Amino acid sequence: MNKHKINEKPHYLNPYFGGVLLGLLVVVTFYITGRGLGASGSVKSTVVTTVNAIAPQHAENNPYFSKYIPKDKSPMNNWLVYESFGILIGGLLSGVIYGRIKKFRIEHGKHTTSSKRLIFAVLGGALFGFGSQFGRGCTSGAALVGSASFSFGGVIVMLGIFGTGYAVAYFFRKLWI
């Protein structure tokens, strides 16, 4: 397999190798911090910060946003925000090592256009963001770490996401194949 040139096929880790490392990372994270990984929490902090900066009075009155505004510090001063910042750096690092960093590009299936892909990306993102608030976390925070720590809710979210994914995959097949 080593014959492949970088441009032909991207080099990825063996998925099982990556999985074992990711699993160990979850264990180590629990070992050090007693909590799991997460990603959607940082977006929530960003939303809260933005709303708080533009209309502080409004944020204060909103029963949801006000929950996440700490009294003495910025909502951005949050574990998950730092961790997400780390995710960006880590992604960059891996991209540099494996030579996957290129100029901005849009990836889409061959039966769809770029603009369509972007519209669906925004829609999908909005749905994901909306759902992650009900689910108390996203695929990493709830599904991966939640089920790994034997949380009942985590397993529910994991089954829900993948189950629904398969159920609706047919309707969006034009996007991907």
Next chain:
Amino acid sequence: MHVHERNPKRTLITILLFALVIVFGWITMKKPRFKYALTPQQTVDMVIGHKGCFHPYELAKVLNDKSGEVVLIDIRNNFDFARGHIPGSINITAVKLLEKDNIKQMDQWKKSGVKVVFYHDDQLQANGAWMLFRQIGYENTFVLLGGYNYYASHKDNLQKTEKTCLKGIAKYDFAEVAKKSGTVANETSTKTTKKVKVRRKKKEKAASGGC
């Protein structure tokens, strides 16, 4: 098997490392030094059944014949021990009871069926140590009723155990005493107990609702 496969041995190495970590953990794992031999329920049954009490009249027998079937352990501090102790007793301060050497000694006594009697100034202060040893499986441990204080004041007539060394007994008829001191005592006490029962129920509901 997989298109992106580059070095299949990496996976093997990682999982082997993971397995190694576990083997390493297994080997270095500290086994708990002590395990509870009695369940909490067994412990309750033990104390309810008044097992493991060592009466002063038994002490008299021990002091007379020195066959070594009974070992007395003074769990007070060195200072109190130096000021006076039951003849033939060994001084091990309560905090040091679980130290390695002492446990070795305890195991020996346990094996050879020697009775080990703990005492402090009174029964209360030796109670905890005795209960602990019973719970971690030393069935040969006992607690001296009355403690050293009783021994010191009744050195000469240990045979005749007086009631004062026994604990857990009401010295007074509480209701009677309370009544004597104030005329309404009885009424209030019954009232309060009733009140309590009502309050307790409420609290239980609140607790279960909170979960």
Next chain:
Amino acid sequence: MNKNYIFLTVLMLLLALGTFFVPKKQLVSHEVKPEKLLLDITQPSRYVTTDQVAKMIIEHDPTLELIDVRPADEYDKFSLPDAVNVPLKDILTPEGQDNLGIEDMNAVFFSNDDIMSDQAWVISTRLGYKNIYVMKGGLNCWIETIINPVEPPETAPKTAFETYQFRKAAGMYFTGGNSIKTDTGVKKAKIKVRRKKKEKAASGGC
């Protein structure tokens, strides 16, 4: 390549099987280790005096939870105000356990003297409950100090007299003497004032 994966599959299965030998008790039980238990046993901080208890009752301290570990028939005859009855033999029943480990509550065990309550304390502490105490001297001491306090001799230090004053007032409060109608409020206030000094003297109780 396939051989590797078969090997890995078996290895992972074995590792997962190995978890069955992990004692699962640790996931639920909070039992205290024997070493820690001994350390707790040697600490006298679990004892509270009858004076302290009396003061808390009088002040209606919301965190106080009195637990009478004597058998039910003795409890029915007499007990401290607002005490709950959990006989020692029933301490492990769900009803008994409900009384322990309530957040922000300080549970105080008492019995005729302090042996039974201390035994209850040892068992509960082993089970991992915190904020539990033993009333030193038990009800015997309660009678001797609160209900029928002995007047200290003339030569006794001032604090002894203050304790005595407090006890007399408290005794009257608990026996519901004639003073209750007239000046309960005053009495409570008095007690509160004295309280601060009393704490030091409390150790001389029983």
Next chain:
Amino acid sequence: MGPLIPNEIITGDWNFVIAILIGIAFGFLLEASGFSSSRNLAGVFYGYNFVVLRVFFTAVIVAMVGLLYFDYFGWLDLSKIFILPTYLSPMILGSVIMGIGFVMGGFCPGTSFTAIAIGKMDALFFAIGLFIGIFIFGESFPLFKDYYYSGSMGNVTLTDVTGIAAPWFAFGFTVIALAAFWVSAEIEKKVRKNTKEYKF
């Protein structure tokens, strides 16, 4: 011994440094496993690329088994780690919405960050979508406030709910995952025969 920060073996001051380091490791692993490509991610639903299934389930079973061993060796006190609280019906609804969002957007939040890092515009738009979605949720929160808090079961584990010991779940998940790996490999082979052209 562990968890280190709650047990105050490491002070809270290091919290954010550790957060960044863990984030870097997380981001690196996600990107290196191929999670920065939405086509890789969506492939799991169409049978042409099961990388998500492989990485995700390997991680779950390794973490499950690992946590149990760590607890056994006394390295980690499982009673002290954070257990995700369960709100049954909101969580089911949320995961269904997320599932649709996953297929439409082709990313999940964590993977979209790594994809942004290597310059994918669609990931950036997905993140903007996330922002909008959470904003809409916050703004309309009063409408379904009661529902949001309904079905609360507290921080329960599978063992608390079913009464079955944790090793059974760890073993069960492992068996299911390993079976899924073998089956998915076969499916992938068949599907890829039909789709000749496949670029990342």
